[in-house]
Amino acid sequence: MGFSEAQEELVLRSWKAMKPDSESIALKFFLRIFEIAPAAKPMFPFLREAGEDAPLESHPKLKAHAVTVFVMACESATQLRKTGDVKVREATLRRLGATHVKAGVADAHFEVVKTALLDTIEGAVPEMWTPEMKGAWEEAYDQLAAAIKEEMKIAASASA
Secondary structure, eight states: OOOOOHHOOOOOOOOEEHHGGGHHHHHHHHHHHHHHHHGGGGGGGHHHOOOOOOOOOGGGHHHHHHHHHHHHHHHHTTTTHHHSSSSSSSHHHHHHHHHHHTTTHHHHHHHHHHHHHHHHHHHHTTTTTHHHHHHHHHHHHHHHHHHHHHHHHHHHHHHH
């Protein structure tokens, strides 16, 4: 299924509303990931180094990582219809594939991230949130996840 003009408009409108506060929204996104799946924390080397007692909310590397991931996902979503596919630099996509393979990311992890992303966007723009907007963000995320999974297959076969 393609990304429709109506879906694009919903994603663009909500991203425009979230962008000024993207740093704090991004952190909420990752905190939601860890709320849903606490076992995911050890998948992030910089969190392993910080130790169990370090508060996630004030972890500088987590915040930086969260912003990078959230902004990339949102920017990629806003370009889907115009470009016809996920637009993340090829080198970035390759690195994402290799990093996710190395961390042991599985399909279930992508579902956790999807749920956290949708929950976070809904919380960030509750007055805009509709079933149609949810569907638009689901489609955008699914396409990004599919591109990363494809790179993961390539990375896994290269290291096998």
